Structure formats: structure tokens, C-alpha cells
Amino acid sequence: MTTTSVPPTLTSGETTPNDPAPRTTSRPDAATAPASALDTAHAQLAGAVRFLGYDDGLHEMLATPRREVNVAVPLRRDDGRTVLFHGYRVQHNVSRGPGKGGLRYSPSVDIDEVRALAMWMTWKCALVDLPYGGAKGGVSIDPRCYSEAELERVTRRYTSEIMPVIGPERDIMAPDMGTSEQTMAWVMDTYSVNQGYTIPAVVTGKPITVGGSLGRTTATSAGVVHVTAAALDEAGVPLSDVRVAIQGFGKVGSHAAALFAARGARVVAVSDQYGGVHDPDGLDVRALFEHVAATGSVVGFDRADPVDNDALLALDVDVLVPAAVEGVLDGDTAGTVRARWVVEGANGPTTAEGDRVLAKNGVTVVPDVLANAGGVVVSYFEWVQANQAYWWTAEEIGDKLEHRMLHAYEEVASLARREELSLRDAALVIGVQRVAEAHQIRGLYP
Numbered sequence: 001m002t003t004t005s006v007p008p009t010l011t012s013g014e015t016t017p018n019d020p021a022p023r024t025t026s027r028p029d030a031a032t033a034p035a036s037a038l039d040t041a042h043a044q045l046a047g048a049v050r051f052l053g054y055d056d057g058l059h060e061m062l063a064t065p066r067r068e069v070n071v072a073v074p075l076r077r078d079d080g081r082t083v084l085f086h087g088y089r090v091q092h093n094v095s096r097g098p099g100k101g102g103l104r105y106s107p108s109v110d111i112d113e114v115r116a117l118a119m120w121m122t123w124k125c126a127l128v129d130l131p132y133g134g135a136k137g138g139v140s141i142d143p144r145c146y147s148e149a150e151l152e153r154v155t156r157r158y159t160s161e162i163m164p165v166i167g168p169e170r171d172i173m174a175p176d177m178g179t180s181e182q183t184m185a186w187v188m189d190t191y192s193v194n195q196g197y198t199i200p201a202v203v204t205g206k207p208i209t210v211g212g213s214l215g216r217t218t219a220t221s222a223g224v225v226h227v228t229a230a231a232l233d234e235a236g237v238p239l240s241d242v243r244v245a246i247q248g249f250g251k252v253g254s255h256a257a258a259l260f261a262a263r264g265a266r267v268v269a270v271s272d273q274y275g276g277v278h279d280p281d282g283l284d285v286r287a288l289f290e291h292v293a294a295t296g297s298v299v300g301f302d303r304a305d306p307v308d309n310d311a312l313l314a315l316d317v318d319v320l321v322p323a324a325v326e327g328v329l330d331g332d333t334a335g336t337v338r339a340r341w342v343v344e345g346a347n348g349p350t351t352a353e354g355d356r357v358l359a360k361n362g363v364t365v366v367p368d369v370l371a372n373a374g375g376v377v378v379s380y381f382e383w384v385q386a387n388q389a390y391w392w393t394a395e396e397i398g399d400k401l402e403h404r405m406l407h408a409y410e411e412v413a414s415l416a417r418r419e420e421l422s423l424r425d426a427a428l429v430i431g432v433q434r435v436a437e438a439h440q441i442r443g444l445y446p
């Protein structure tokens with residue numbers, strides 16, 4: 001592994017005395033607690049703002065969500081009991097267009113996590129030049145513990161609570177962790193029934209039969225593979241020569257595994273929240289899909305050895321794809337990474353401290369706002385198609401996606417080369433600058 005060519009990052013990890021970014025609210029002891037997703041998002045923004053030379057007023061504008069909705073989501077359980085969840089929708093920025101971002105169901109969802117995820121959506125949409133702002137939603141529920149009928153009731157209640165702030169021209173949801181195309185069908189139906197007619201463009205990532213786009217299911221993963229190939233190409237390494245480990249075998253990780261394998265890469269390890277499996281000769285990804293369909297987890301796949309999630313991060317591979325949760329590569333775990341490339345399928349998997357350690361060790365990080373943007377790119381295609389009621393072929397979608405991803409990669413890589421920035425810093429500088437320009441050209445009302 002080389003240890004020389006990766007530039008240091010702009011994030012200091014410390015907050016400067018006059019850092020105007022709002023402080024997190026959920027951490028009792030900020031001095032000792034691990035970095036939250038919002039800490040990471042604020043540190044990244046502060047680095048881009050410093051590079052761009054913006055003043056404190058603009059920094060605060062960029063750091064602060066335009067609108068936050070905080071709702072109670074009561075559920076009548078199948079057995080008649082009532083339980084209550086907390087739901088959130090944060091529209092971080094809408095200067096370039098309507099809010100856009102996923103809906104997450106996870107017991108650990110809180111307002112600060114949703115704020116961080118919404119902020120990353122803003123920079124991501126600007127980076128791949130979509131006419132959207134950034135938004136995110138979440139409900140503090142563990143979807144594995146509830147029946148399908150209960151999840152439908154939670155989704156419909158959450159949708160009706162946030163109804164005034166969503167819509168095809170206001171804020172458009174998509175699946176994220178713990179939600180699926182079925183969830184999006186329920187959101188669309190609830191919204192449409194209340195408006196009195198069918199409005200497919202209120203969500204993306206919905207089933208094809210109700211206006212979903214071909215290629216959306218695999219879009220995030222396809223984008224991950226496109227930018228991985230581009231990053232490897234800069235080093236003269238073909239995709240077919242690399243060994244890949246993927247953390248998370250959900251919507252992003254599983255299809256990434258299949259697409260990496262289809263392009264000749266050796267997928268040697270994958271994991272989910274229950275554990276992982278490892279075969280240095282390469283996993284049979286098709287057989288793994290069958291095992292997961294039958295058992296609900298990669299654990300127990302008998303044609304590989306078990307590996308835990310921390311050990312997976314430290315495997316001797318070329319490419320590591322974190323595709324699960326935030327903050328897994330922190331100051332400690334980042335030091336164990338032996339991969340030469342980390343390609344962020346997940347949002348926020350690397351803390352500011354983790355970034356510094358990876359840079360010091362010569363690991364190239366292809367950042368989340370670039371690497372996993374394929375999902376929102378095809379969501380945009382889905383929204384355009386739904387608005388026009390005209391559908392493109394899978395080939396058209398695939399070609400347009402690849403073009404957008406490679407163009408965005410090239411923009412980021414050339415700024416990084418020119419200014420000696422990391423790919424993350426270059427991506428954030430481009431995204432933040434585009435949003436700031438929209439603010440400035442629109443002016444301040446009144």
C-alpha cells in the first residue's frame with residue numbers, strides 16, 4: 001500500500017471558537033462521546049467553508065436546516081395495544097429545488113441523525129447537479145419487530161402527519177435503511193388519496209407497476225461500482241484485478257456485491273448486522289442471495305468462514321465498501337483498514353478523525369456524496385418520467401446513470417488534483433459552492 005499520494009483532509013475535527021454551526025442537542029458529554037453523524041457533517045461543512053473563504057453568516061445559513069418537522073406516530077398494534085414512535089422530516093436546503101431524500105426506519109433514528117443525513121443530501125444533489133435540495137426523514141422504529149400491517153399503518157400515519165410539507169414540488173421521499181419500495185407505495189397512496197388523484201412523483205423508489213423507474217433498485221449500487229472503476233482506473237488497476245469487502249448486505253450492499261462480481265471483481269467478504277462471511281477465493285454471490293432469501297442473514301452461509309464486522313473492515317482487500325451505518329470508520333477502526341480504496345456506499349460511514357487516519361495511511365476515500373449518488377440520480381429520472389408520464393428503457397437509464405456518475409467523478413477528481421484536496425473535500429467544495437451560489441443569486445427575502 002502506498003502511503004504518500006493521498007492529500008490531508010480539510011476537516012480539523014475541532015470546532016473553532018467562532019464556528020457558527022449549531023451544536024448537537026443529543027449528546028450529554030460532547031468532550032468524550034464518539035463523533036455523531038451531525039458532528040461529522042458539521043466538520044465536513046466547516047472544512048469546505050474554510051476553503052471557499054465564506055463568512056460566518058453564510059456558514060450558518062448553509063449549516064442550518066430550512067425546516068424541521070417533528071411528529072408523534074402512534075401505532076395500534078395487531079394485538080390492540082398502542083405504542084408511540086417519533087418521526088422526523090428535515091428539509092436542510094431547498095434553494096436549488098424541492099427537498100429530496102430517503103425515509104429511514106431504525107430504532108436509533110433521532111433528529112440529529114436526520115439533520116446530518118439531510119445535509120449530506122443537499123451537497124450530493126448539488127454535486128451531481130440535480131434540481132433538488134436536500135431532505136431526510138426517519139421514524140424511530142425497528143421494522144424487524146413489526147408485522148407488515150403494522151408497518152403499513154405506521155407509514156400511513158407518518159405520511160399524513162408530514163403531509164403539509166411534502167409533494168412533488170416540495171419534498172420527495174425515497175427508500176433508505178429499513179424501508180422499501182412497498183413503503184414508498186404506501187406513502188404515494190396515502191398522499192394521493194388525500195389529494196384526490198394519483199400523484200406518482202411524490203415519491204421515488206416505488207414499484208414499477210405504480211410508476212417506478214427501471215434500474216432504480218440497483219442504481220445506488222451501480223453508481224458505487226462506476227466510481228470504484230473510475231478511481232481504480234486512475235491508478236491503472238482494472239476492476240477485474242481487485243478483491244472487495246462489503247459491510248452491509250441490504251439494498252445497497254447486496255446489489256453492489258452482485259455488480260462487482262458481474263464485472264469480474266472478487267467479492268471476498270460481506271456482512272450484515274448479525275455478522276459476516278469471508279472466503280479469500282471469492283464468494284458465490286448468487287448462492288449467497290439464495291441463502292439470505294431463505295434465512296434473512298448472510299450468517300450461516302456454509303461456503304465461507306464467519307467474520308465479524310470489525311474484522312471485515314480490517315481484511316486484506318483492495319476495496320472496502322461500507323454500505324451499512326454511520327461512523328464505522330472512526331479514529332480507531334480506520335487505523336486497521338488495509339484496503340487501498342474505501343468507497344462509501346453508506347452515508348457518513350467515516351468520521352472526521354477516521355478520514356484523517358485513512359489519509360495519513362494513504363487510503364483513497366471515494367466519499368458518500370459522490371459514491372452513493374446513483375440512487376438519487378435515478379430517483380431524479382423516476383421523478384422526471386412520472387411528471388411526464390413517459391417511461392425510458394432500462395438501457396437508457398443505465399447509460400444516463402453511468403454518464404452522470406463518471407462526469408461527477410471527473411469533476412471531483414480534477415478539482416482534487418488541481419487544489420491538492422482529498423476526493424471528499426473536493427466533492428464537498430463543489431456541492432457547497434453550488435448551493436451557496438444559489439443562495440447568493442436568489443438573494444435574501446425580504
Ligand code: NAD
Nearest residue numbers: 176177178220248249250251252272273324346347372375
Ligand atoms: P438496508 O436497510 O436495505 O440495508 C442495511 C444493511 O446494513 C443490512 O444488511 C443490515 O443488516 C446492515 N446493518 C445494519 N446495521 C449494521 C451494523 N451495525 N453493522 C453491520 N451491518 C449493519 O439499507 P440500504 O438502503 O442498503 O442503506 C445502507 C446505507 O446506504 C445507508 O447509510 C443509507 O443511507 C445509504 N444509502 C442508501 C441508498 C438507497 O438507495 N437505498 C442510497 C444512498 C445511500
